[in-house]
Amino acid sequence: xxxxxxxxxxxxxxxxxxxxxxxxxxxxxxxxxxxxxxxxxxxxxxxxxxxxxxxxxxxxxxxxxxxxxxxxxxxxxxxxxxxxxxxxxxxxxxxxxxxxxxxxxxxxxxxxxxxxxxxxxxxxxxxxxxxxxxxxxxxxxxxxxxxxxxxxxxxxxxxxxxxxxxxxxxxxxxxxxxxxxxxxxxxxxxxxxxxxxxxxxxxxxxxxxxxxxxxxxxxxxxxxxxxxxxxxxxxxxxxxxxxxxxxxxxxxxxxxxxxxxxxxxxxxxxxxxxxxxxxxxxxxxxxxxxxxxxxxxxxxxxxxxxxxxxxxxxxxxxxxxxxxxxxxxxxxxxxxxxxxxxxxxxxxxxxxxxxxxxxxxxxxxxxxxxxxxxxxxxxxxxxxxxxxxxxxxxxxxxxxxxxxxxxxxxxxxxxxxxxxxxxxxxxxxxxxxxxxxxxxxxxxxxxxxxxxx
Amino acid sequence: xxxxxxxxxxxxxxxxxxxxxxxxxxxxxxxxxxxxxxxxxxxxxxxxxxxxxxxxxxxxxxxxxxxxxxxxxxxxxxxxxxxxxxxxxxxxxxxxxxxxxxxxxxxxxxxxxxxxxxxxxxxxxxxxxxxxxxxxxxxxxxxxxxxxxxxxxxxxxxxxxxxxxxxxxxxxxxxxxxxxxxxxxxxxxxxxxxxxxxxxxxxxxxxxxxxxxxxxxxxxxxxxxxxxxxxxxxxxxxxxxxxxxxxxxxxxxxxxxxxxxxxxxxxxxxxxxxxxxxxxxxxxxxxxxxxxxxxxxxxxxxxxxxxxxxxxxxxxxxxxxxxxxxxxxxxxxxxxxxxxxxxxxxxxxxxxxxxxxxxxxxxxxxxxxxxxxxxxxxxxxxxxxxxxxxxxxxxxxxxxxxxxxxxxxxxxxxxxxxxxxxxxxxxxxxxxxxxxxxxxxxxxxxxxxxxxxxxx
Numbered sequence: 026x027x028x029x030x031x032x033x034x035x036x037x038x039x040x041x042x043x044x045x046x047x048x049x050x051x052x053x054x055x056x057x058x059x060x061x062x063x064x065x066x067x068x069x070x071x072x073x074x075x076x077x078x079x080x081x082x083x084x085x086x087x088x089x090x091x092x093x094x095x096x097x098x099x100x101x102x103x104x105x106x107x108x109x110x111x112x113x114x115x116x117x118x119x120x121x122x123x124x125x126x127x128x129x130x131x132x133x134x135x136x137x138x139x140x141x142x143x144x145x146x147x148x149x150x151x152x153x154x155x156x157x158x159x160x161x162x163x164x165x166x167x168x169x170x171x172x173x174x175x176x177x178x179x180x181x182x183x184x185x186x187x188x189x190x191x192x193x194x195x196x197x198x199x200x201x202x203x204x205x206x207x208x209x210x211x212x213x214x215x216x217x218x219x220x221x222x223x224x225x226x227x228x229x230x231x232x233x234x235x236x237x238x239x240x241x242x243x244x245x246x247x248x249x250x251x252x253x254x255x256x257x258x259x260x261x262x263x264x265x266x267x268x269x270x271x272x273x274x275x276x277x278x279x280x281x282x283x284x285x286x287x288x289x290x291x292x293x294x295x296x297x298x299x300x301x302x303x304x305x306x307x308x309x310x311x312x313x314x315x316x317x318x319x320x321x322x323x324x325x326x327x328x329x330x331x332x333x334x335x336x337x338x339x340x341x342x343x344x345x346x347x348x349x350x351x352x353x354x355x356x357x358x359x360x361x362x363x364x365x366x367x368x369x370x371x372x373x374x375x376x377x378x379x380x381x382x383x384x385x386x387x388x389x390x391x392x393x394x395x396x397x398x399x400x401x402x403x404x405x406x407x408x409x410x411x412x413x414x415x416x417x418x419x420x421x422x423x424x425x426x427x428x429x430x431x432x433x434x435x436x437x438x439x440x441x442x443x444x445x446x447x448x449x450x451x452x453x454x455x456x457x458x459x460x461x462x463x464x465x466x467x468x469x470x471x472x473x474x475x476x477x478x
Numbered sequence: 479x480x481x482x483x484x485x486x487x488x489x490x491x492x493x494x495x496x497x498x499x500x501x502x503x504x505x506x507x508x509x510x511x512x513x514x515x516x517x518x519x520x521x522x523x524x525x526x527x528x529x530x531x532x533x534x535x536x537x538x539x540x541x542x543x544x545x546x547x548x549x550x551x552x553x554x555x556x557x558x559x560x561x562x563x564x565x566x567x568x569x570x571x572x573x574x575x576x577x578x579x580x581x582x583x584x585x586x587x588x589x590x591x592x593x594x595x596x597x598x599x600x601x602x603x604x605x606x607x608x609x610x611x612x613x614x615x616x617x618x619x620x621x622x623x624x625x626x627x628x629x630x631x632x633x634x635x636x637x638x639x640x641x642x643x644x645x646x647x648x649x650x651x652x653x654x655x656x657x658x659x660x661x662x663x664x665x666x667x668x669x670x671x672x673x674x675x676x677x678x679x680x681x682x683x684x685x686x687x688x689x690x691x692x693x694x695x696x697x698x699x700x701x702x703x704x705x706x707x708x709x710x711x712x713x714x715x716x717x718x719x720x721x722x723x724x725x726x727x728x729x730x731x732x733x734x735x736x737x738x739x740x741x742x743x744x745x746x747x748x749x750x751x752x753x754x755x756x757x758x759x760x761x762x763x764x765x766x767x768x769x770x771x772x773x774x775x776x777x778x779x780x781x782x783x784x785x786x787x788x789x790x791x792x793x794x795x796x797x798x799x800x801x802x803x804x805x806x807x808x809x810x811x812x813x814x815x816x817x818x819x820x821x822x823x824x825x826x827x828x829x830x831x832x833x834x835x836x837x838x839x840x841x842x843x844x845x846x847x848x849x850x851x852x853x854x855x856x857x858x859x860x861x862x863x864x865x866x867x868x869x870x871x872x873x874x875x876x877x878x879x880x881x882x883x884x885x886x887x888x889x890x891x892x893x894x895x896x897x898x899x900x901x902x903x904x905x906x907x908x909x910x911x912x913x914x915x916x917x918x919x920x921x922x923x924x925x926x927x928x929x930x931x932x933x934x
Contacts, residue, residue: 029597032590277482320517332518335505351519370505374498381494388487392480404483407490415493424500 027088031343034081038368039340042375045074045131049382052124071127072111075134079104082138082344089345095145103137103152110159118166120460121453122390128382129434129449136435139364142345143356147437154439158446165450166457176398179230183247185223189216190254217263218444221409224251224267229401232278261299261306262428266412268292273408313426326353330421333366341369356437361421384411390456399455406448514580516571521580531583531607533565535614536824541565559649560621563672564822567652570659578769579823582606587828604829611640611824619930620645623923628912630673630801633927636809636897636906638839639818646673675771678798679910682884683735684893685793687854689744690728692755694850698746701727704738710784715741732857733865735881737792744791749782759807759845766842767802767820774799794885805908808895811858812903815851817842859900866918870925875899875932881918889913894920898928905931
């Protein structure tokens with residue numbers, strides 16, 4: 026009986042995703058002035074779409090799961106959480122970007138459902154992190170306006186970055202070949218997520234007034250130091266991400282394409298060097314090129330991922346009907362493959378589009394931003410999210426070698442979830458700030474007109 | 479700065495499109511290659527939840543079905559040994575069609591609906607079935623005609639690449655495979671080996687057809703007075719039975735299979751050109767055949783000495799070929815030099831045996847020009863009319879072919895490749911009899927198979 030339910034719900038899920046994306050598309054058109062519609066109505070429909078997804082999935086989980094009470098309780102709490110967050114945002118942050126919020130809500134719900142399916146214990150923890158994350162997001166939106174000139178804290182950001190890196194290097198735990206974890210009083214977290222944020226703020230402060238390459242020398246040195254410290258930690262995924270952000274800053278502020286491209290070439294050179302210096306890079310690269318020759322050992326993870334992705338078809342095998350558990354670390358790095366298998370290719374492509382909504386809105390926020398510092402921050406944060414998503418999904422589908430980053434909002438991991446929410450919080454803050462300033466300058470212009478007639 | 483941020487906007491979009499594109503690629507282009515790996519745990523589990531589909535021949539004759547018993551569904555192979563190797567099995571990692579088309583045989587075409595039907599009527603939903611290109615009558619006849627002799631037979635439809643029959647002997651009974659697996663695996667006669675696709679034998683004189691294509695392509699006319707043998711740096715190559723063929727041109731040389739002529743010809747053509755022609759004929763290359771097979775190998779050093787070239791030109795030396803490849807070569811000659819891609823599955827059917835997906839013929843390669851192909855086919859007609867294969871003559875149509883006697887460590891292998899009718903070919907056959915001796919015993923077998931097929 027459950028099989029019929031699950032096989033027919035498959036199509037509903039895809040329809041639901043398409044419906045969600047359609048509302049997003051319509052919202053964009055309304056924003057451009059091409060279409061006349063009530064934005065709030067469209068956003069509400071997105072919430073309906075998320076709710077449908079939530080209810081259908083938990084129905085399936087309830088039917089097939091072991092602990093009915095646990096599933097129903099978690100389903101209820103997460104559902105209340107979604108509605109609550111939506112309402113709080115609607116009434117207290119009316120100038121915030123609702124499209125980013127709904128996308129994040131959908132992503133977290135998909136993540137929660139998938140984790141419930143894979144491992145209910147982890148799902149419970151993840152839900153707690155989501156709630157904390159949303160709280161942090163609201164906190165940032167409220168508190169950031171009290172920091173008047175953040176760019177003045179340039180050196181403090183740099184200090185935080187380097188201190189944390191050195192501490193991790195010296196006192197950190199090594200996992201999966203990289204020394205990127207820190208344990209304080211029994212609580213383990215990834216400092217790189219915090220370093221990400223402090224570095225972004227440092228870069229924005231440092232690049233704020235620069236226009237020409239010669240002015241950059243006092244910035245380049247610290248950047249090289251930061252990246253090298255990551256290389257020393259063997260956290261090459263982070264080194265890569267940070268370098269990309271640096272490149273983005275370079276390109277955006279100096280408008281010098283030649284500079285950007287030559288830095289890219291330098292990066293390739295650095296990459297090749299690291300191939301020879303680090304044995305585990307060599308292994309990663311070899312496994313990426315041909316996992317089939319060592320399918321039982323080094324190639325096991327990526328080949329199982331490919332089997333999972335290939336077995337789903339367009340509409341998936343159906344929630345709980347696939348076998349994603351054969352993929353090692355599926356709850357973290359390979360959760361995308363599990364989604365591909367059970368929800369299907371169409372849904373997974375839709376998921377990529379949901380992420381794209383966030384990136385594109387982030388870019389729009391950056392463009393609309395008058396304050397140069399915040400403009401750079403928005404650009405950085407959006408780019409960072411984008412690269413991370415590209416790296417991890419690319420790794421899952423064997424487009425790129427594995428880099429050990431997580432899928433934001435969906436992969437299991439407290440630090441990953443909270444830092445992603447911090448990023449969203451900052452973006453929403455910038456969005457609200459700009460809309461508020463616009464209102465003020467608009468009013469000022471209007472009063473001037475009235476005055477001068 | 480605005481402009482640059484806008485550029486980034488498009489860059490993010492591009493990255494997203496790249497991801498989606500690659501995701502689609504691996505699903506639609508690459509998937510078949512690896513999804514049947516025995517490391518994929520899904521294949522085994524689904525088998526228990528769904529009734530595995532049937533396998534039919536091109537005329538809808540049932541070849542394999544899953545029958546319900548007290549212990550669940552059991553695979554019933556209606557024709558046992560005759561189809562054993564090509565249909566294959568699931569045990570021991572799997573082999574053949576059962577393995578490579580496993581996904582299709584477990585796939586439900588109307589999944590939700592079938593589950594609903596199944597729930598209401600209390601039966602297990604049935605997965606899709608396969609309709610093969612094989613002709614069951616021809617296959618059965620070929621297997622029986624082969625009898626107790628060891629060897630392989632492949633029959634192909636030349637203008638489409640459809641496999642009409644594929645037999646390998648010794649065979650085994652797939653219905654009792656599980657019980658007999660250990661015995662079969664340790665049997666010295668290798669009954670589990672699919673000789674038709676994975677057996678590699680020296681080709682012997684059938685290779686001379688390819689040497690003659692090289693002759694035409696490199697414009698090396700030759701007329702020779704055969705004295706029964708030719709010597710290269712101390713190594714003597716004899717004609718069969720030491721026969722003196724006297725004056726031979728290319729047509730006569732192929733008809734009589736004159737070793738002296740071909741050993742001399744090969745040296746005139748040169749190793750480089752021979753290598754190129756062989757590779758044009760897909761030696762050392764992937765045949766794009768969907769089931770398990772071994773590539774034929776042509777190994778000749780560019781600087782090989784005269785004796786090695788001579789020996790290779792008569793089909794001995796290091797060259798090794800499979801019956802599948804030789805059948806493809808024959809069908810290329812029958813098809814004006816166009817070698818079609820070999821395939822065994824004609825279409826996929828749903829649980830009511832209605833067609834869901836059809837597979838179409840595809841060209842593999844042009845082995846040579848149509849003009850050259852017609853010339854060689856003409857010579858092959860001569861082989862049957864007044865050459866070494868007069869045993870192959872039948873009353874109803876003209877057959878073109880080439881015999882081969884391949885020396886090896888044991889008794890000679892007997893080869894015969896042929897196609898018919900000459901004017902408008904409908905079937906191309908390659909037969910090899912392992913260690914049977916040198917009396918061209920493959921010829922009557924191929925003849926009868928062709929006669930049976932054309933007669934029906």
